[in-house]
Amino acid sequence: MRVITKGKIALAAAATAAALVLTGCGGGSGSTGGGNSSATSGELNLIAYSGVWQDQYTAAVIEPFKAKYPDIKINFVSKRSSAEMLSALQGQKNSPATDVAIMDNSVSTTGNTQGLFDKIDATAVPNLANVPDKFKGKDGFGPVVMLDAVGLLYDTATFPKAPDSWNVLWDPAYAGKINVNAPPSLLGLSLTAITSKMEGEDYTKSIDKAVARLKEMAPGVQTFAPNPDEYQNVITGQTVLGLGQNARGQFYSDQSNKKMGVTFPKEGTVYQINTVNIVKDAPNKAAAQTFANYALSAEAQTAFAKALFYAPSVTNAELPADVKARVVPTDGSLNIVPLDVEFLSSARDKWTDIWKRQIITK
Amino acid sequence: MTVTKTQTPAVRRAGAAEGDLELASRRRNRRTYLVLLLPGLLGLLVSFVFPLAYMIRMSFNRGAPDGVIEETFTLDTYIQPLTDPYYWRVTLDTFQMGVTVGLLCVLVSYPVALFLARSTSKYRGLLMAIAIAPLLTSAVVRTYGWMVILGTNGLVNSSLKGMGLIDTPLKLTNNMTGVTIGLVEIFMPYAILAMISGFGRLSPQLEEAAGSLGASKLQVFTRVTIPLSLPGILTAFLLVFVLSISTFITPRLLGGGSVQVLATEVYDQTTGLLNWPFAAALSVILLILFGLIIAVYQRLTKKIGG
Numbered sequence: 243m244r245v246i247t248k249g250k251i252a253l254a255a256a257a258t259a260a261a262l263v264l265t266g267c268g269g270g271s272g273s274t275g276g277g278n279s280s281a282t283s284g285e286l287n288l289i290a291y292s293g294v295w296q297d298q299y300t301a302a303v304i305e306p307f308k309a310k311y312p313d314i315k316i317n318f319v320s321k322r323s324s325a326e327m328l329s330a331l332q333g334q335k336n337s338p339a340t341d342v343a344i345m346d347n348s349v350s351t352t353g354n355t356q357g358l359f360d361k362i363d364a365t366a367v368p369n370l371a372n373v374p375d376k377f378k379g380k381d382g383f384g385p386v387v388m389l390d391a392v393g394l395l396y397d398t399a400t401f402p403k404a405p406d407s408w409n410v411l412w413d414p415a416y417a418g419k420i421n422v423n424a425p426p427s428l429l430g431l432s433l434t435a436i437t438s439k440m441e442g443e444d445y446t447k448s449i450d451k452a453v454a455r456l457k458e459m460a461p462g463v464q465t466f467a468p469n470p471d472e473y474q475n476v477i478t479g480q481t482v483l484g485l486g487q488n489a490r491g492q493f494y495s496d497q498s499n500k501k502m503g504v505t506f507p508k509e510g511t512v513y514q515i516n517t518v519n520i521v522k523d524a525p526n527k528a529a530a531q532t533f534a535n536y537a538l539s540a541e542a543q544t545a546f547a548k549a550l551f552y553a554p555s556v557t558n559a560e561l562p563a564d565v566k567a568r569v570v571p572t573d574g575s576l577n578i579v580p581l582d583v584e585f586l587s588s589a590r591d592k593w594t595d596i597w598k599r600q601i602i603t604k
Numbered sequence: 605m606t607v608t609k610t611q612t613p614a615v616r617r618a619g620a621a622e623g624d625l626e627l628a629s630r631r632r633n634r635r636t637y638l639v640l641l642l643p644g645l646l647g648l649l650v651s652f653v654f655p656l657a658y659m660i661r662m663s664f665n666r667g668a669p670d671g672v673i674e675e676t677f678t679l680d681t682y683i684q685p686l687t688d689p690y691y692w693r694v695t696l697d698t699f700q701m702g703v704t705v706g707l708l709c710v711l712v713s714y715p716v717a718l719f720l721a722r723s724t725s726k727y728r729g730l731l732m733a734i735a736i737a738p739l740l741t742s743a744v745v746r747t748y749g750w751m752v753i754l755g756t757n758g759l760v761n762s763s764l765k766g767m768g769l770i771d772t773p774l775k776l777t778n779n780m781t782g783v784t785i786g787l788v789e790i791f792m793p794y795a796i797l798a799m800i801s802g803f804g805r806l807s808p809q810l811e812e813a814a815g816s817l818g819a820s821k822l823q824v825f826t827r828v829t830i831p832l833s834l835p836g837i838l839t840a841f842l843l844v845f846v847l848s849i850s851t852f853i854t855p856r857l858l859g860g861g862s863v864q865v866l867a868t869e870v871y872d873q874t875t876g877l878l879n880w881p882f883a884a885a886l887s888v889i890l891l892i893l894f895g896l897i898i899a900v901y902q903r904l905t906k907k908i909g910g
Contacts, residue, residue: 322875325671329878332671352670418775419756424861426876465778466861469751479757587670591877599690602862 281366281528283313288533289327290344292320293471294490295550299344302545307536314529324349325426331358331521338521341530344387344537346428347515348583354383359519366531369538372556377515384519387537388552390489391511391570391578392432393504395472397482404505408436411483412455417462421475421484424466424602425594429485432512434593435581440509446585449593453600460603476502487514492551492568506570510577513570516552663884671878681885691869695889698849698865701780705787706845709795710837712788717799717836718829721806736793743790747857750786751777754858778860786854791847795840802836834908842901846894866890 290299296318304316321327324346331340331353343350343359353359361382364370370378370385377386396405400416411420423429438445438452445452468475472486473494491504518537520530536542543554547561553569554561561569570576663681666674685691720732738746753759754776761773776782806829814824830837852867859868866886873883 325878326875328671329875332673332878349670356670356672418772426872464756464775464860467856467859469857469860470748478755480755591669591879594872594877598864602864 281532282311284526284529285315285317286342286526286529286533287317287319287340288342288344289319289321289330289340292322294493296320298493298549299546302549303537303542306542306545307533310536311532314532316533323427328353328358332356338523338525340521341524341526342533342537343384343519343521344516345519347386347517348428348581348586350384350517350519351380351583352587353519354379354381358522359383360522360524360527362520362534363531366528367535367538369535369556372540372558373538374555374557377555379517384517384534385538386515386555387518388516388543388546388555389570389572390487390514390516390552391506391576392429392436392514393486393488393491393511394507395476395484395486395491396503396505397476397479398500398503400482401503404503405483406505406508408433408440408507408509410507412459412462414462416483418464419482420459420463421465421468421472421481422459422463423468423472423485424597426590428512428514429472429487430466430597431586431590431593432514432579432581433485434597435512435579436509439579446582449596453596456597456601460601463603466597466602473502488568488570489551506576508577510579512579512581659884659887662881663888665881665884667879667881671880673880681881682889684882685886685889691886694864694866694869695893697780697863698867698890699893701783701787701855701863701865702845702849704784705791705848706841708784708788709791709844710799710841713792713795713799713840714833714837716792717796717803717840718833720796721800721803722808735796738790739793743851744853744857746790747786747854750782750789750858754782754785777858778862780859780863782858782860783855783863786858787848787851790854791844794847795844798840798843799833799836802839803833805835806832835905838901838905838908842897845897849893850890866893 288304290296300318304318308314308316319330319340321330327343327345328349331338331343334340335358343353345353350359362370362379362384373385377389379385394405394408394410396410410416411422422433425431425434434449434452434456435445437455438449441451441455443449443451464481465475468481468484472484473490475481476484476486477494477498486504488504488506491502495502495504518534520527520534524530538556540554540556540559543556543559544561546552547554547559547569548565551565551569553572555572662673664677664679666676666678666680668674685695716735720728720735723731725731751758755761756773758776760776761770764770764774776785810832811824811828814828815821819827849865850867852871855863855865855868856871859865866889870883870886870890873879873886
């Protein structure tokens with residue numbers, strides 16, 4: 243009898259554990275509603291990145307916005323990635339609880355095709371006039387609000403001079419001391435495209451050569467999912483080379499007293515572009531337009547460039563020389579590997595699968 | 605006779621009244637139990653049954669790229685993982701990880717549980733609290749602790765290097781070794797508690813009796829102590845196994861992307877690739893795996909229980 247009783251206890255424990263897993267899989271996202279906002283008052287629900295991005299954006303953009311529009315209350319819903327934001331917005335499609343989303347353009351393009359976002363009304367968002375055509379959303383959707391690019395992170399003690407080629411990732415001298423974020427992370431997708439280009443391939447047709455080359459690199463990779471993040475891995479000496487975003491890399495370089503550096507290798511890099519998007523049927527559309535307009539102001543973009551080294555998208559933003567030297571150039575001077583967002587949305591699953599099955603080693 | 609005749613209905617009435625009272629009281633009790641159970645049942649319905657039903661329904665939809673969910677009724681989401689060797693490997697790795705962590709956890713927790721179960725010290729309560737104290741800290745924090753200890757420049761590698769035992773750091777993290785070490789430590793308190801509660805039949809008198817009949821200490825341990833503590837061992841193993849195959853935080857953080865188990869696969873499909881139907885199907889497969897293991901466990905415990 244006793245044994246069976248204990249069995250029941252274990253069963254209950256197992257059921258609880260299963261419940262935890264399953265409820266964890268349920269997903270879903272919550273956000274506070276609002277409604278009845280005007281252009282200068284009410285509530286505004288913003289969905290954007292978490293962590294240092296949230297901290298810096300809050301200090302550099304949201305706080306000054308609140309000072310300017312004290313009657314608009316901003317609820318910041320943070321997500322680790324644009325994919326998570328898209329997932330949250332898809333869940334709210336029938337009754338949106340979000341007004342503005344700042345996310346990667348490869349994901350916002352998907353949101354546009356899925357009817358999650360509205361076109362931007364240039365009269366309600368006059369600062370759109372300062373966004374050059376190349377950064378304006380296709381078909382009038384959310385424009386580019388900031389730009390960054392994939393950089394090579396390096397330990398400055400190991401590399402007193404920044405490495406100038408991505409080939410350093412294949413150097414046996416650094417085997418076991420490299421962190422690479424595998425797809426679906428944009429960093430891993432970008433590395434695939436960069437390697438493909440280095441191998442003389444057209445990645446839109448085939449990535450066979452890139453895969454063969456990445457397989458050579460894989461045994462030397464310490465982690466394909468760096469924790470707590472790619473920057474801390476290099477800073478703490480767990481690795482000496484890694485993939486990362488230039489903006490955060492610059493920020494953490496300062497934070498770590500230059501223990502880590504970030505550079506753009508000569509073979510080229512991939513832009514990481516964020517757009518500001520107004521959610522279709524947003525409960526607080528007028529306030530959303532006011533915020534989007536402020537996010538596209540020279541004041542907000544300069545402040546955020548100084549805080550987290552994202553390049554502005556508007557032509558009237560003037561950066562101090564020392565900041566300008568550290569944000570990604572947008573004047574054509576940097577070798578850019580073009581990663582077409584529409585192609586990427588179709589290739590993301592396939593490339594992720596290839597990495598998992600063929601490249602990542604145990 | 606007359607008396608009896610006149611008394612019998614009265615007794616009967618009294619008896620009937622008593623019976624009615626008992627019945628009414630029983631009904632009242634049953635109603636009280638139901639009312640008391642209701643909040644719990646409602647909670648379970650909302651937090652477990654509804655999400656489970658939603659998830660099972662979701663698993664029959666079709667996931668298009670970029671998170672679009674096509675409402676339909678298809679078995680594709682099940683056919684794909686069941687016909688793909690990659691997912692068989694992931695399932696096998698999940699199972700292997702659960703068994704390894706379960707066995708190691710039982711192995712290291714057994715002496716502690718046995719000591720605590722037998723201890724007559726006045727500090728037993730304190731020792732018990734120390735043994736389960738790690739539960740006061742979140743598994744995420746403890747996993748980060750292991751990342752620091754097992755890292756390239758962590759405590760273990762630095763110590764071994766300092767002693768001149770190694771030149772290049774051992775790879776103790778970002779692989780299955782790190783995940784196993786982390787999970788064993790994280791689930792030890794559960795194993796200890798489960799074992800102590802399952803040691804009910806263990807009695808020092810039986811061991812003494814075996815000793816007085818000439819059994820050596822080893823014989824007493826292998827032929828008396830272990831068989832009598834087997835229910836506790838099995839409960840602990842099952843609990844740790846189930847917790848291990850469903851955990852996602854530690855394989856994710858200590859696995860470094862190289863450890864692919866069903867739980868991490870579900871996470872990737874849900875948050876990275878937004879393929880909820882496929883993630884739901886994988887979760888159902890994981891649930892079936894749970895069910896099978898629990899069925900085997902019940903048969904085993906019945907056998908042991910006689």
